[in-house]
Amino acid sequence: MSALHRAPGTEVADAADAGARGRGRGPRWVVLAVTAMLAVLLLPFVPLVLASFAEAYFYPQVLPDDWSTRAWRVVLDPDGATWAALRDTVLIAGSVALISLLVALPAGRVLGTRRFRGKRIVELTLLTPVLVPAIAVAIGLHVALLRLGLAGGMPGVILVHLVPATPYVVLLTAGVFANAELELEQQARSLGASWWQAQRHVTWRLLAPGLAVAGLFGFLVSWGQYVLTLVVGGGRVVTLPILLFATASGGDTAITAATALFHALPALVLLVVTARVLGSGAMTTLGGAR
């Protein structure tokens, strides 16, 4: 699975920009084709935006007759259902990110910096939960969690979210360690830094941005999770995806649209942060973070 193994930091745009192709935009038809392609990819967001600002969005209106911020006020109401779901989602995704990161630090360091027998098997073992569909995990674990009294509550949901999130964070962390120039730590020691000083001034600074992004990925895997929450939460844990699904089948298109857009925001933040820290190539990895 070279797509997953591709270390974060593979520059997509940078390397391409460096090519000595001059400053032109490229052939005209390429510009047109790219523009069309991007427009198609962004098109599905258009009805969401329109609907979210409609007082009522009757067929066959393309632009709503009456504009309103009603849906957004409902979604952003601190006493409303969306806000409560947001709080729970953040709590769950935050815990998942934190626990994954704690587990990933030692494992990622070893996988990223050492060669040892059985390494490939470890990597494959870590990959399987990412690839095996969540529905199988959800159904498999549900009864066991019921017996342990963990189903239907946040701890159980956090636990099952760890299954797809942890492998991701471990593999990303391994990439961060593999790409960091940890030899600089030895250089710092030889220049008279104590072990602790070397960690603080050199190693930590090399690793922190990458680890932050790895944590963000863990956050996002949990953030978008639907079926694990549905089965294990048993309807009592209402995260944003659960709420979105409920409103989507519920009928109020304006509120559905606003909830969907609201839910998409952190993903876009992550996109920007990741591109800044690791270079846009790291998004390859993100493709698997569903």
Add this chain to the structure above:
Amino acid sequence: MRTWAALSPALLLVAVLFGGAVVLAVGRSLGVQGVGAGDGPSLHAYRELVRDPGFVRSLGLTLYVAVVSTTLSVVLGIAAALLLRRLGAGRRFATTVFQLNLPVPHVIGAVAILALVGQSGLLSRLAAQTGLLDQPAAFPAITFDPWAIGVLLQYLWKEVPFVGIVALAILSASGDELEEAARTLGASAWQRLRHVTLPLLLPGVLGAAVIVFAFTFGTFEVPLLLGPSSPTVLPVLAHRRYTDIDLAARPEAMAISAVITVVVVLVVLVGSAATRRSIRADAP
């Protein structure tokens, strides 16, 4: 020894939770600790499945969705990458916009596609405005439809950028160098694509294709929101049986999820063997 100590928390977590899930599901599907499927291990649930035409049709639909969306994602993703690479100034910006969908959760994608191509969606409204049709029902049903076109559209919307970004990363890493070499050796544009660029992309894109297949074969929420209901895809079927009032259907749910797992694992194994073979060919 310290190596394994450092790995153990992560491996333990995966082994206990994921391994536990698989063992429990398979165990139950075989009737071990079953809830009403007879005593002792048996293949009863699987026999029931094989006899059930609903399951067989569902398996067919799921395979169809996964194969078609994987194939199209690969073809369109590679095309998109080749196109983006030819862009001069503004490539960076275009690449960023191109991957905008990647981190967006699937539920949102499904809701958005529904709002776009559903029978009362934006496209239908535009058609009505231009007088092409007079009511929502006249718009071709491409959501909840037997060919699962809405589901396929959603998958493409998400996976074409994924494959595209993987391909673009490979192309950027290798630059134009091999194509240049091929040019001076007399290869035409088509020959360069066929003999140089595609072989270069093969290992990485194969890996991406495996991921896309695993995903499109096993996803629950997208077909639940956009797909046909009878037959439906295996993950939805599994969930339906699992939440059936009749607890006797549970071993069948477990068996379905075991089938999903086995298919995905098989594809992963075959895919990673093929990937490794093509990687060995171009290892530095």
Add this chain to the structure above:
Amino acid sequence: MTDIQLRGLTRTFGDVVALDDLHLDVAGGSITALLGPSGCGKTTALKLVAGLLRPTTGRVRFGDRDVTDVRAERRGAVMVFQDHRLFPSLSAGDNVAFGLRMRGVARRERRRAASDALAQVGLTGLQARRPAELSAGQRQRVALARALVLEPEVLLLDEPLANLDAHLRSGMRELILSLQRARSLTTVVVTHDQEEAVVLAEDIALLFDGRLHQHGAPRTFFERPATARTARFFGSRNLIPGQRHGDHVETPLGRLYVPDGAPGGAAVWLLVRPERLTVARTDSDHPRVTGRVVSSTYLGTRTRAEVEVAGVRLTIDASDDALADAGPGTSLTVALPPSALWTVPRDADLTAQGGSTAATAVGGAHTTVSGPAGSDRATAGGGSGQG
């Protein structure tokens, strides 16, 4: 045997002029080296000849054929790249056969041609190997075979030796020369290494800052450089400021008879070639100078000493016991035979850069490959000296 004519080739990237108005003729069947420091435009020039880049202005002709608008793949010029660029998924044999396959040559025929070509570069029996299983030297040979099997009109080599270890270079150099001579292939080789250019090429075109600076046979670059910049690029260590009066030059070393030398004003650099200097014998009738040895380095086949004479540091290379025995601080008399001396014009700019007379001479001795580019530009602008 196709000759190459480059007429006013200019290529810009955005605001950067990578190559500026290059006029150059490469005789059919000969090897010409495009030489210069990195960024001088030599690779741009090669890619323009190959057709991988289009010129902003100017024409490329192969024989009586104008190929400026001919695509690279139809041009008949094959390029061998510095980083070999073998196709990783193809075996060595399939790499060599690649171009024939593109032409639609039948499998059996191209197999035979590929194994012949591999044999010619000394890789008999390695057809089945993948590039990953070959050494750096073998990869470069496969790349060469891949080009030669097409029997190109023009062979373009981009730094063919740069990626090889020192001990592989001479073998590769011999191979390139013998294969080129056997076929009388019109060849252009790009290199940043003056030694490589001298050994490989019959003709050297020296480029600085995108312009042709000097063009001629290798010997002229050593013995009759047109400018101080050329001299420095070719490793001249002793540049001593002087004033020309007819056939004589007035320098801190004294008044020396130097009949020729590049034309120019009265202000000149006197170039003294270290390997032509000797420790003076009493019976020698060459002019001689006496100074103090500052440092002495044993280089195996010879000894290099720095001698300070009248405020000027003079480097002398000789395999002479007298030199080997002369430790720092001892007094040494050096003979200056006429064949060691040459002058090039000295610019006001260059003097200003160097500061005081003595410091200039010392500075000159330390400058090896590329002097500060900006200050030398006035010299470069002087065009392409004698050829």
